[in-house]
Each structure stands twice: as structure tokens, then as C-alpha cells.
Amino acid sequence: MPSDRLQRFRDRLALPLIAAPMFLVSGVELMVAACRNGVIGSFPTANCRGAEQLDEWLTEIEARLRRHEDQAGRRAAPLCPNLIVHRSNARLEQDLAVLLRHKPEIVITSVGSPAPVLKPLHDAGALVLADVASIRHAERAAEAGADGLILLTAGAGGQTGWLNPFAFVRAVRAFYDGIIVLAGGISDGRALRAAEVLGCDLAYMGTKFIATRESMADERHKQMLVESSADDILLTTAFTGLQTSMLRPSIAAAGLDPDNLPARGAINITADIDVAARDSRPKRWRDIWSGGHSTSGVTDVLAVEDLVAQTIAEYREAGGR
Template identity: 70%
Template structure:
């Protein structure tokens, strides 16, 4: 497995709590890391670069205290840098990440090349979101350490590829870290991803419906009520293929069957505070995303409870695989 022994020893599960826009905050990230799962968050969830500094300070301090109290290093936290040219804060956010000597970083919405050298020079493990084999090949050529495969089941901005075919196509030319994103409904799915040749899995939707997430209570309740058939793939709100919840679209007074091909507001680009607070943006704040794993959301547990349950499922799946092998 390409993961280093020092990193693997700190993980209870080969899992990343996925970075989720306006959902992943310090409470969720810290709880995930304490539970032995990599906790990630988009740096765009901080309204300013100064707020990002405060988040990073808080995360480092909390995890250091956890290590002192338990005698065991928790899993690392992982900022997600939006590297698209429309992100006006990329330079400042990158500088903050480098100052804090972050162990792992995810890059998304564009080529990782502009940030790769400084991150690698700082000893950071760089994982790049990719949605096609061509994008994977370009990221590998740029020098990333790992690939996050966005498959058709991912919530928010998603991929189109079948996870089985995508993983095997990438493994044909890449021996580095592979992370599967999309459809991680439980520990059985995590074990299946590992059996396919992945080193880690992303779990997003189920972490939205936890007590520590920044999601609104109504959003969490809608996830509990929803199932896979309530997930709609559309370009209407971001201009990119995005998995969204039909009930939230209907609640906004829109007909999911008659959405524009592209919405007036590009959520992927509205990453600064001024854009989020525009009056014409408010309508979109309660249109929520979810992945295909939504059918697995049955309640709103704490992050610790979710990890405990997922770990038990993962262990059961691994035992089943071993029985088949013998």
C-alpha cells in the first residue's frame, strides 16, 4: 500500500471525511481526526484568509492536546484548496497552509500544477481530485502523490465514471495513492473500494448528517428522509455536473424536471463572503447536495458514533472476504 507506515498507523479506517462546501468545519474535522479518520475541509469555508489562519491554529492545537492526552497521534487534517483561476484567495490560502506545515492537502477544480511545487517542497502529501482518466494522467504527470477519483456517486460536483472501471483503468498506469469518492454508504463500501485497489475512500454524505457538521438541521433531516432516487444530477446550479437533492429544489419553488441548463449563479465560483451574501444568492443557499450514499443515512449521530459504526461494518466485511479466500 502506498500510504506511509507512519500515516497508516494513525488511521482507524482507510477513510477521509470528505471536504464539503459550507458543511465541513473545525468541530467535524477535529472529531474525525480524533476517531482515526482524516478530516478535510475546503479552505473556502473560511470567509477570509485570516479566519483560515485561526482554523488551522485551532486544529493543530486541538490535535496536539489529543496526542498528549492519549499518547497516540490522531489522524491528520487535510485542507482542500480550490485551484481554479476564479479563486481570488488561492495565493493567501496556500501561504497559510504552508506556514502550518500541513501534512496532507487536496486540490480540486483545476490542475494542481500551480501549487504543487511549494506544497511538495514543504513535505506535504498532495492528493488531486480527478474525474476522468485523462485528468488522472495529467495530475500524475504534474507530480501528485495521490488521485481522488470522483465517480458518479459523489455528492456535489461529481464525476460520470463507474467506480469499478475507473479504479482499474487508473491502476493500469498508477501505483501511487488512490482514493475513491462516491457512494461510500458504509464500512462494507470502504472495504470494497480497498479490494478494488484503493488505499482510501471518501465519505461525505453521511458526515453531513452528523451532530458536528455545519449543515442546517433542516438539511440533516432531509438527508434522513431521502433516498438514492431523490438525488438529481444537474448543471443548473454550478454549471458543472452536480448531484443535488430533489426535495430541496422543490422546496425552493423550482421544478426539478424543468431546470435551466445552467443557473444564473455559479456556486463553484461564489467562494468569497461578498458573493455569498448577495441578495440574489440567498435563494440557492437551501438547495442542497447529496451523493448516492444518501440511502444509508438513517439518523444524525455524532462523528464518533458514525466512525464506530463504520469501523464495525468494515471489520465485518474484511472478515467475510477472508472467509471467501480460505
């Protein structure tokens, strides 16, 4: 059964789906397109250069969605900023202040406990979804009062989880009756319907939204996803110090050997490639790209409208409402 906390949004969603927040990928155009088409749009506040640009982004997105609602005669899906709550985020207070002024309906917290930001966000009327990668972290976020848990599972793109999604969802559902969002491996509407049967209220779709016309991703990144499969995804700690799913071809293109990377510890990209390649100064995320196991489901670069329509058809064929 869907969590009661989501009932207020049900008639605004074409699918029980969130366009995952992706660093250097999720921007204004992707958010507007996702929300217009009935998918919750999420983006990392870190994609903005600072609090001033974050305010500009939110103002523009909100205005464009209001115009769409006036023209279409129906409300768009919610917008959902993603806030890094780890103490290393020097912008946390400034970004939080911007969000509180704009009063988003949903906020995702990442890389730490949501506890420090829960009260102000709740007071502003936001549901707070906390992403977690272990049972213990799920328990702690639930105890803190998170409205929902985003379960980062094996197969998610970028910084990922390691638990099997079947085991993780069922273990968390045994003690938690709030919103559960599955993150990792959702490549089509059939997989989305399976997530619901498993006990989830929503799911992330990330990799397929990278390969959309509206995403901010480099066009080479989009094409690489089309040409790659799940076999081309490498799980490594070499670039961030955390388990991260990266595209092997992008690692090789940067002058590195995907099969001979350090076991742990962020690579100094410009120091670890040969001298002749240093002028190009490749950087992780900008030149070394992420992708999830659902890369096998990326067959073309689509407009968001077409991706959502295709996913709706698949979802309904699988028995979704």
C-alpha cells in the same frame, strides 16, 4: 497493496477513510471529531471567510488535536485542507501561504492541475492529492507529480464525476501506482472494504458526515438526508454549470420544479422563483442542498464518534483489518 506513501499514517488511522471536504459543511468541530477518531479530516479553505480566518481555523484545530493527543497518548489522524487551484480562485496565493506556514501533512487540490502548487507544498512536507473526474485528467495529474489521485465517480455528492467507479479505478490503477482515493457512493464499512479490494488506498465518505452533529450543515439538511434515498438525488448542471448531485426536496422547497430545470447554466435563484418567495432569497448550497447516492445509507443524525465506530464494525465484518 497500499501505497508506500501512506505508511507513515497507517498507525494513526482507524479506517482508510477521508471525511470529504464539503462546502459550508466541513468546519472546525467536524475536523477535530474526525481526526480524533482516526479519520482523515478535510475541509475546503473556501469555508473560511479569508486567509485570516483560515489561519485561525488551522491554529485552533491543531491546538485541540495536540491536547487530545496528550490526553489519549496517541496521535490523531492527519488534517487535510482542500485548496481550489482554478484561476478563478482569487484567494489561491493567500490561502496557499497560510497552508505553507502551518505545514499540513496532506493537501487536496481541486478544479484544475495541481502543478502550480506542487513544489511549494512538497517543500513544506505535504502529500498532494489531486481530485480528477476523467482518465485524461488523472494522467495529467500523475505526470505533474501528484502523490495521489482522488477519483470523482458517479454518485458523489455536490459537484461529481460521471464514470463508473469500477471502471475508473481499474483504468487508473493500470498506469498509476500512487495513492488512489475513491470518491462517490461510500455509505458504510462494507463499501469501504470493497474500495480497497478494487485497488484503492482510501475512500471519501461525505454524505454521511453531513448528517453528523458536528457538521456545519443546516439541521433541515441533515434531516432531509435521513428522510431521503438515492431516488431523491438529482444530477443537474442547472445550479453550477457542472454536473452536480442535489437533493430534489430542497429544490422543490426553494420554489423550483426539479423536473423542469434548465439543461445547463447556473440558475439565478432569486430571479427564478415566484415573487412571493423572493423574500426568502434561497441560494445554492445554503438553501438548495447536495447529497450523494449514499443518501440511502443515512438513517439518523449521529455524533462523528458513533458514525466512525459503526463504520469500523461494518468494515471488520467485511474482512477489513
